[in-house]
Amino acid sequence: MATLATEHVSVSYPGQRLAALADVSLTIGADDLAVAIGPSGCGKTTLLNLLAGFIRPNRGRVLFDGQPVTAPGADRAVVFQHGALLPWLNVRDNVAFGLRLQGVERAARRARADEVLELVDLPQAAGRAIWQLSGGQKQRVGIARALASPSRVLLMDEPFGALDAFTREQMQELLLKVWAQSRRSVFLITHDIDEALFLATRLYLMSPGPGRIVEEVQPGFSQRYRAGESARAIKSDPRFIALREHLLDTLFRLRRQEEAA
Amino acid sequence: MNPLDTTFEAAPAPSPEELPDSTDQAAPRLTPARLRVLSLLAFVGLWWLLAHSGKIPPLFLPGPEAVLAKLGVLATVGFMDATLWQHLGASLARILLGLALAVLIGIPLGVLMGRVDVARALLDPLVEAWRPVPPLAYLPLIVIWFGIGELSKVILITLQILAAVLIATAHGVRHVSPERLRAAESLGASRRQLLWHVVLPEALPDIVTGIRIGLGTGWSTLVAAELVAATRGLGFMVQSAAQFLATDVVVLGILVIALVAFALELGLRALQQHLAPWALHKN
Ligand SMILES: Nc1ncnc2c1ncn2[C@@H]1O[C@H](COP(=O)(O)OP(=O)(O)OP(=O)(O)O)[C@@H](O)[C@H]1O
Ligand SMILES: [Mg+2]
Numbered sequence: 001m002a003t004l005a006t007e008h009v010s011v012s013y014p015g016q017r018l019a020a021l022a023d024v025s026l027t028i029g030a031d032d033l034a035v036a037i038g039p040s041g042c043g044k045t046t047l048l049n050l051l052a053g054f055i056r057p058n059r060g061r062v063l064f065d066g067q068p069v070t071a072p073g074a075d076r077a078v079v080f081q082h083g084a085l086l087p088w089l090n091v092r093d094n095v096a097f098g099l100r101l102q103g104v105e106r107a108a109r110r111a112r113a114d115e116v117l118e119l120v121d122l123p124q125a126a127g128r129a130i131w132q133l134s135g136g137q138k139q140r141v142g143i144a145r146a147l148a149s150p151s152r153v154l155l156m157d158e159p160f161g162a163l164d165a166f167t168r169e170q171m172q173e174l175l176l177k178v179w180a181q182s183r184r185s186v187f188l189i190t191h192d193i194d195e196a197l198f199l200a201t202r203l204y205l206m207s208p209g210p211g212r213i214v215e216e217v218q219p220g221f222s223q224r225y226r227a228g229e230s231a232r233a234i235k236s237d238p239r240f241i242a243l244r245e246h247l248l249d250t251l252f253r254l255r256r257q258e259e260a261a
Numbered sequence: 262m263n264p265l266d267t268t269f270e271a272a273p274a275p276s277p278e279e280l281p282d283s284t285d286q287a288a289p290r291l292t293p294a295r296l297r298v299l300s301l302l303a304f305v306g307l308w309w310l311l312a313h314s315g316k317i318p319p320l321f322l323p324g325p326e327a328v329l330a331k332l333g334v335l336a337t338v339g340f341m342d343a344t345l346w347q348h349l350g351a352s353l354a355r356i357l358l359g360l361a362l363a364v365l366i367g368i369p370l371g372v373l374m375g376r377v378d379v380a381r382a383l384l385d386p387l388v389e390a391w392r393p394v395p396p397l398a399y400l401p402l403i404v405i406w407f408g409i410g411e412l413s414k415v416i417l418i419t420l421q422i423l424a425a426v427l428i429a430t431a432h433g434v435r436h437v438s439p440e441r442l443r444a445a446e447s448l449g450a451s452r453r454q455l456l457w458h459v460v461l462p463e464a465l466p467d468i469v470t471g472i473r474i475g476l477g478t479g480w481s482t483l484v485a486a487e488l489v490a491a492t493r494g495l496g497f498m499v500q501s502a503a504q505f506l507a508t509d510v511v512v513l514g515i516l517v518i519a520l521v522a523f524a525l526e527l528g529l530r531a532l533q534q535h536l537a538p539w540a541l542h543k544n
Pocket of ligand 2: 044
């Protein structure tokens, strides 16, 4: 079983008084869709960069299947907020880019790309240029690119942050579909509490000064969506709303404590 | 927008059936493309009027038709032991050779400067100190070292284009999106793959812009260098024609020099559009 974990990691950037992350431990299991949420500057991106292998912790370890993570690798694909697509390649070649790096031959990687584009509901756009796409379509391509590669984990930094509310809801449902079908674990960062609650199997509430996990919840709504319940029904469920108020409450309480200190 | 292609690709005038209102028919007549043609025609017209006013002797200002007639003579008989084409060919050969050398040296060196901090720290002060020096200021030194033959001129041009290509390449490479680099790394790209699949494609529009700027300034430098020391070339042709007071050849030479500069610019813009169409769209 593939698991990605951090053990007591701390990260301090040079010249910063407080640690960006202090003693953070978490475990993302093979079936997990883990979500990190918290105010700006609480270290979410730093945490994702650790998991991806872009940076190394000052203390503690990052483990993937028990092996220390020391560098970025094709087993952990990253999806960026603005897609970070390659505009000199068309949609299909962007999706097939990871396979091309791996030396997969042209026909095979194109077939795989078309298959994944089908999965993200974008089959008609395979030959289009990147600059012809809308923001939501670009995000689909970014997700497809991560899925086409042989990665086992998707790391997503505010993937829907730049999208309008309607497209955002569509993309959340798409992500749940893709997560179920592709059998990968996901680590996702968001600023949106509803999004976090709806998607997460594990939700990490984080707080700055120093960056740390203050609460872990297992909302369980994404499993209900998988079982066939509609997204709107879930999001208006009293338990969903109660949990949201609880998380907001915690965030504001922490903010007040921090201001008092 | 470049003047030439808009001149010939002016929007088709709407047919009267489509536009029943007659006031609308007059409006599209003054498109920017047509205004450009009009401006050139007015220039030639003014030139013709001045030349034929009887106040300016042809020695100072030959008329457009005299210059055109001279073109026939220059193309066949030639001037100073060489036809116009041979002069043009000599100048073009120099600039193309200089371009080739500058690209071969400038792109790898620029990539090195853009990617390796040590290389940048070592090269940057030298490039920055040398770049603003007008090339004609160090031409005499090059002549002392390499004589007045072809070599000196090619070196001068190469240095001139190299500066532009080097700086543009280093800039383009340094400003590659860190997110794209990380995305490629997380898809398993090696350092070499990053260079080929991310860094160079993303820097390409900047590199072509550098070549464009280099060719523009390189061309002026070349012509100026030919004025000083050469036995063939457009600059030499103009310079020696001036000594014999062959004003028509001087004017013709200037027109050809301008046309070549214009054609180089248009050609490179087309190349840029062809190689990097995405650069025109904000992403
Ligand atoms: N490269 C860096 N150098 C110095 N300090 C940094 C660097 N990156 C992040 N920090 C600091 O570390 C802290 C955590 O940053 P991080 O980007 O992880 O926050 P975040 O939770 O992702 O915020 P946001 O929600 O705004 O994206 C912040 O105080 C930030 O200023
Ligand atoms: Mg962030």
